[in-house]
Amino acid sequence: MTITVKISDFRKDISSYIDQMISSQGVINIKRGNVVVAKVLPEIRIKNEKKINMAENVLDDLESVRKKIKIKTKAKNGTELANEIDRIVYGVDRNGQKIFVRQ
Amino acid sequence: MDKKYLLDSNVIYALYLDDDRLHSKAREKLEKLSKKKAKLLLHPLVLIEILSLIKYRAGLESVKAVMTDFDNVKKYLKIDEPIILSLETYKIFEKYPKIGVVDAGLIDYCLKNKVNLVTFDKEMDEVWRKLKTKN
Numbered sequence: 334m335t336i337t338v339k340i341s342d343f344r345k346d347i348s349s350y351i352d353q354m355i356s357s358q359g360v361i362n363i364k365r366g367n368v369v370v371a372k373v374l375p376e377i378r379i380k381n382e383k384k385i386n387m388a389e390n391v392l393d394d395l396e397s398v399r400k401k402i403k404i405k406t407k408a409k410n411g412t413e414l415a416n417e418i419d420r421i422v423y424g425v426d427r428n429g430q431k432i433f434v435r436q
Numbered sequence: 437m438d439k440k441y442l443l444d445s446n447v448i449y450a451l452y453l454d455d456d457r458l459h460s461k462a463r464e465k466l467e468k469l470s471k472k473k474a475k476l477l478l479h480p481l482v483l484i485e486i487l488s489l490i491k492y493r494a495g496l497e498s499v500k501a502v503m504t505d506f507d508n509v510k511k512y513l514k515i516d517e518p519i520i521l522s523l524e525t526y527k528i529f530e531k532y533p534k535i536g537v538v539d540a541g542l543i544d545y546c547l548k549n550k551v552n553l554v555t556f557d558k559e560m561d562e563v564w565r566k567l568k569t570k571n
Contacts, residue, residue: 388470401501411556
């Protein structure tokens with residue numbers, strides 16, 4: 334893909350042309366009047382995106398979020414917790430135990 | 437390739453619980469994932485469950501606090517896809533007596549997208565691991 338621009342336009346809005354170069358990886362013809370006076374072959378190196386450590390970010394301010402919520406449970410282990418969730422959300426767990434949905 | 441982990445409702449619930457034992461377990465899981473620099477995925481079905489749960493247990497203000505946390509793209513990646521009951525999901529639901537339809541949907545998603553499942557539910561974990569080995 335070739336992008337043709339006038340020198341005056343290029344000076345006005347260089348960032349928009351840089352965006353086009355990134356997306357198209359094309360050649361840019363620089364024209365003065367109707368004459369192509371230069372060709373730009375962009376070589377763009379995009380820096381590697383720094384890896385986000387999501388779990389670390391969750392843990393960082395977890396205490397402040399917990400303080401706002403304050404939920405109690407009677408569950409003693411993971412299986413009991415999963416059953417409790419089913420009873421609250423669906424009204425019945427996989428063992429057929431029921432509670433009123435908003436209890 | 438990024439390591440992706442889908443968090444089940446019980447893990448997220450335990451994470452925000454004001455209860456030491458189960459909260460510590462969820463925290464331990466997150467600490468392990470932190471070492472792997474994993475991506476934490478939130479499935480729409482999990483969001484539905486967890487928002488209902490927190491609304492009924494702690495009220496709407498708490499839901500808002502959790503939602504703000506979920507919307508932070510540096511913490512979680514929300515899966516943007518419609519909820520459909522696929523044939524594969526139904527087959528898992530039909531075959532395993534103690535697997536609910538939501539559990540089956542999550543297992544199916546993890547298998548299709550090569551995503552790891554993080555759950556406290558032993559039966560769900562066993563079925564996911566079994567089917568993962570088969571695939």
